[in-house]
Amino acid sequence: MTLLKNYITGFLNRSGGYVFTATIASRVLSFITSWIALQLLTNKSLGEVLYAWNIITFLMPFIGFGLHQSYIRYGAITHHTNEKEALLYYVLKKGILTSFFLSLIVGLVGFIFPFKISNTGIYLSIFSFIFVPSFLVEVIKIKARLFHQNKQLAFIEIIYHCLLIVLVSLLSYVLKEIGYIIAFITTPIFVVFIFRHSIINTPKLKKPSFIDIEFWKYGFFGGLSNVASMLLFAIDILLIGYLLEDSEKVTVYRYISLIPFSILFLPRVFITTDFVAFTERITHKTYIYNYIKSYMLLFTILSISFVSFFFIFKEYTLNLFDSSFTSYTDSFVILNIGVCGVLIFRGLFGNLLSSIGKIKVNYYITGFAILINCVSNYYLIPSLGIKGAAITSASLLWFTGLSSCIAFFYYYKPQLPTSTV
Known part of the structure; x- marks a missing residue:
């Protein structure tokens, strides 16, 4: 049992308790957000929005062409601070660009493709604006993890979902389903603004030598x-x-x-x-x-x-x-x-x-x-x-x-x- 005790102690020392609490809080807040949307929107309009959102959900892992996932693995095995900063600059520069192109493609598909469920194309096109800010939020969270700041990671998660509840409540009440979509887009924008210090001062360094096709x-x-x-x-x-x-x-x-x-x-x-x-x-x-x-x-x-x-x-x-x-x-x-x-x-x-x-x-x-x-x-x-x-x-x-x-x-x-x- 000593092995188990040491493992749990190590987890808590790495601020695992904060991550656990934030995860539970995020799930509760997500449920409340869904309940509020159900009260403010009709079942039909909410269903149309959620159908478009489900498509976005399947595309979300490809924001930045997945560079945020490369960032955490390569950032973890990179032991020099300068190389970590150079990696962050490269990931931000290329990831923002590829996320923008993903938004452009999805937006065009939304306008061109004849979806069977009404308004899906319009909602999909609007939702496409979420990719760039979502990518930046992921990078900010990963940077916190790379520098062993799991407590900050937990705060980011809680602030994100608290903002989402407020914005969904206000914008859905005023603008209905369009407001609901705008709330999902603006929430990561606000989070990026709040934690902008994590990425705004990233120095423009030369591309790390280990970056290749792999x-x-x-x-x-x-x-x-x-x-x-x-x-x-x-x-x-x-x-x-x-x-x-x-x-x-x-x-x-x-x-x-x-x-x-x-x-x-x-x-x-x-x-x-x-x-x-x-x-x-x-x-x-x-x-x-x-x-x-x-x-x-x-x-x-x-x-x-x-x-x-x-x-x-x-x-x-x-x-x-x-x-x-x-x-x-x-x-x-x-x-x-x-x-x-x-x-x-x-x-x-x-x-x-x-x-x-x-x-x-x-x-x-x-x-x-x-x-x-x-x-x-x-x-x-x-x-x-x-x-x-x-x-x-x-x-x-x-x-x-x-x-x-x-x-x-x-x-x-x-x-x-x-x-x-």
């Missing part, structure tokens, strides 16, 4: 990996609706998966806090192996506790949503078991793969899992219904987790020099 590929595959991960979680809902042609079953699956998938914020909190720390020491074999053992011990205990609790109280839990949901307890338990594959393995080893520069492996694993998901659900959903989707999801969450673990130990070469950077 640097750009890392960011691009990071974006692909994030999109693939979102698809992996979203595809069950799409296939249930398509294969069963029953909107009620879609609603049931969405709610019985709500609790299992919500617990996945926990590994994100720890990785957000620790990614820079373990990337800086990625070639230190003893440190990395101790980190792996500590992480897996903690999340194995949490997983067993989580599954046990909701197995015992499965009927009571589902009854909180709707009494009819209690007939889906098997699917609920299966999903709870499935997310443990992410808690114990994927959350850790997927990021360790990114840390050693093998982020494309994450994309390949997730992409293959999506293919299996489609084929498996095509046969299991018609015969087993929601349980078929739950079995597929649970199996693939363990598959991606274990695959990430195997891939990491295959590629990990701790005897290599600390960095060529």
Whole structure:
């Protein structure tokens, strides 16, 4: 238990408690924001806006061509302050430019493409202005992480969501759905203004020598990996609706998966806090192996506790949503078991793969899992219904987790020099 105690103490010393609190607060504030929008906008107009926003969400990992993701990995393995500053200047210069072009392309598509849902094109074009400020916010947050300022990272998250609530309330009340969209665009602009000191004084330094095609590929595959991960979680809902042609079953699956998938914020909190720390020491074999053992011990205990609790109280839990949901307890338990594959393995080893520069492996694993998901659900959903989707999801969450673990130990070469950077 000393290993576990030291791990938690280290997490707290790196301001992990602030990150944890900010994550919980952000989720609560996001829920309040959604509730306010529901009160101020009609279901029809809000649905049209959210449809356009869902498209933006899938494009968001590609802001700056993913350079913000390259920034955190290469910034962590770069030990000289001048090189970190030179890297920041390069990422800002190129990232703003590529984000602008993404906005231009999405804006033109919004005007040209004939979407079936009314107003989607107009809303998409307006939303396209969010890419540049969102990229700058990500860079500001990553800089805080690189300099071990996780407390500031937590403040940025809370301020962002507090501003979003205020702006959504005011602008949606005055301008309705257009105001709602403007609120999402102006929130990151205000955040950038508040924390502008993080980037405004960045010196114009020469491009670091380690920036090459691999640097750009890392960011691009990071974006692909994030999109693939979102698809992996979203595809069950799409296939249930398509294969069963029953909107009620879609609603049931969405709610019985709500609790299992919500617990996945926990590994994100720890990785957000620790990614820079373990990337800086990625070639230190003893440190990395101790980190792996500590992480897996903690999340194995949490997983067993989580599954046990909701197995015992499965009927009571589902009854909180709707009494009819209690007939889906098997699917609920299966999903709870499935997310443990992410808690114990994927959350850790997927990021360790990114840390050693093998982020494309994450994309390949997730992409293959999506293919299996489609084929498996095509046969299991018609015969087993929601349980078929739950079995597929649970199996693939363990598959991606274990695959990430195997891939990491295959590629990990701790005897290599600390960095060529």
